[in-house]
Amino acid sequence: MSWLPEDFVHPVHAEVLPGHHLRPIRESDVDLDYPAVMGSRERLWALYGEAWGWPAATMSFEADRADLARHAVEIAAHQSFNYALFDTAESALLGCVYIDPPEKPGADGEICWWVVDELAGGEVEAALDAFVPAWIAARWPLKSPRYIGRDISWADWIALPALG
Template structure:
């Protein structure tokens, strides 16, 4: 069974309410924006994603990030998984990411996770993203039972689930 329908077209620009920020598929060329965003929030991101994904490691280099973003770009083109960058209107700052992946664990047909940089935690942009993502997934993606990691299930509970067969 395919993860997504063959004719599915992924969104390429998703505005956040207010118009000052948007989501778009991440690219290798975003490394100059991604690396400082990730490493500037690394400790908090590790506390969220480390146990499940082993990311981001404290020793991640710029080149390792570039290679990772190239992998994401290729996976997006192949519709294997998706990483959307949260950017300001001029795309001068990467402020977070949204991941849309095939299910690793049983009970869902897509797994979605997201983050913002430390400076935006608890603020208006994070609240807008938290509100937008489930609505966007429901409206634009073909999932019947998406799972929102860290939102509708804790990471700890997710790790305890049976693997998707």
């Protein structure tokens, strides 16, 4: 049984605030994703390193491309979702939102997100922080989503038992 209804159609565009939108990430976004991730690597490692081992200090451009290709396949199969945050012209990747099936009990989906260092603590991050839970509630068929790093710390999430 899928974690999402068979007839669910995932959003392909979501306006976060004027001049900033989300869309599913693609392999071809690597030219924008790689500098965004590696330019914010230390902060991202502090968030995701223990849980995901990402992003490694040694992550190559080609490894990032392969990761984005995997995400695109998973999105098409509705296995998990990675949405990239872009400016209107899509000239810069500014962050990502991950919507995943639950790995731990107590939720029907697990969601987290990040922005690049230059936007951390600013208007765009605040807008994304407000937007994501409202978007999930309005557009996604999840009854009890878990916002990792928001409503549960990463340390507390890691400490939960795995499903199954």
